[in-house]
């Protein structure tokens with residue numbers, strides 16, 4: 001049967017526009033929260049033998065949207081991303097329409113050149129003069145590739161013979177680093193225990209002298225330290241490790257130096273805040289997630305190397321003559337430097353967005369985020385019932401409600417945040433600083449205004465009034 005594209009896309013168009021407009025509507029909830037059991041009943045998820053028509057399908061999609069978190073809503077502060085921008089969203093739509101895969105230039109000519117252009121630009125921004133890179137499926141996987149690159153540099157036999165005859169390698173991150181490094185050590189046969197967590201200071205920054213102590217102790221145990229990762233924007237506190245201090249130690253001990261900028265990487269686009277990246281130009285590799293602070297639809301993640309040919313050399317060369325062929329498009333088959341075979345054309349959505357806003361537009365957007373975070377922090381400081389849990393480093397403010405006469409602040413603050421989240425008024429996450437529960441506010445959406453922050457606090461205190469604190 002011939003598809004009436006116009007009619008189908010028109011129906012989709014209305015649902016999309018309504019969802020986008022809802023994000024701008026102050027009265028619309030961030031989420032219509034339902035428990036898993038209730039939601040399962042509402043969603044009617046079972047697949048039937050007979051299938052359904054488009055009208056029915058759109059009813060289901062409508063329902064799906066109704067019960068999804070609208071992460072563009074200006075009360076969404078729950079994760080390290082929010083506020084998908086429209087040019088990026090369009091890129092996502094058009095990469096789905098053209099539906100190609102990134103392994104060869106043959107099937108993805110425009111997408112390949114787009115990706116190569118962006119990798120070149122991003123390497124240039126990082127100061128990697130002889131750089132290379134690839135779009136990957138998230139910051140965790142970029143961190144895995146970083147450790148993989150390091151392992152194969154220091155133990156190239158691992159590629160063919162595995163790790164059974166390897167010496168004991170050790171890797172170093174701060175105790176605030178992302179958990180993906182543990183997974184990477186596990187997957188690469190190094191073992192999660194070989195990941196040594198270096199102490200951080202009160203701001204959540206790795207302490208370089210502690211790093212050197214740990215590396216030295218590892219050497220004394222006849223292990224081989226091979227990998228150090230600093231973080232540009234830690235997950236809980238938004239802290240930046242001192243890249244140049246850590247890089248010096250890594251180089252002195254012959255380690256691969258990686259910078260995990262999954263969260264904070266995009267801050268490099270602001271000349272006002274670029275000093276946070278001092279020393280980046282000599283690290284070996286860098287994870288940068290534009291889906292976080294550049295507001296590109298998930299997933300848009302880039303692994304950059306300050307070297308050429310590392311990925312191609314490290315990947316296992318198998319018989320692939322059914323896909324990679326000799327032709328005039330030399331070095332354009334990006335599948336040869338990817339651990340994936342099929343891969344989405346994620347570069348397009350970053351390109352549409354960056355092309356639209358330009359470097360200056362992005363610089364302004366990043367600066368706006370800092371202004372908003374500063375405003376939020378000030379509001380916490382000014383309010384006697386709120387306690388700032390750690391001095392703000394970048395775009396994260398950790399705080400809790402502390403009226404002064406309550407013993408179990410962890411239970412109370414967890415309760416407040418649960419009620420707030422379930423009310424759908426505002427969404428904000430939490431974590432722990434030591435044993436203290438802290439509410440973690442993160443601003444990632446540059447469209448958020450000071451008035452939205454005021455609304456957040458109104459919702460926060462409304463929730464406190466609604467719950468019975470005794």
Ligand SMILES: Cc1ncc(COP(=O)(O)O)c(C=O)c1O
Nearest residue numbers: 138139140178233234235262263
């Ligand atoms: C510092 C840091 N590294 C890595 C990651 C993982 O990134 P992804 O979620 O894209 O895998 C995160 C995620 O928030 C992060 O904060």
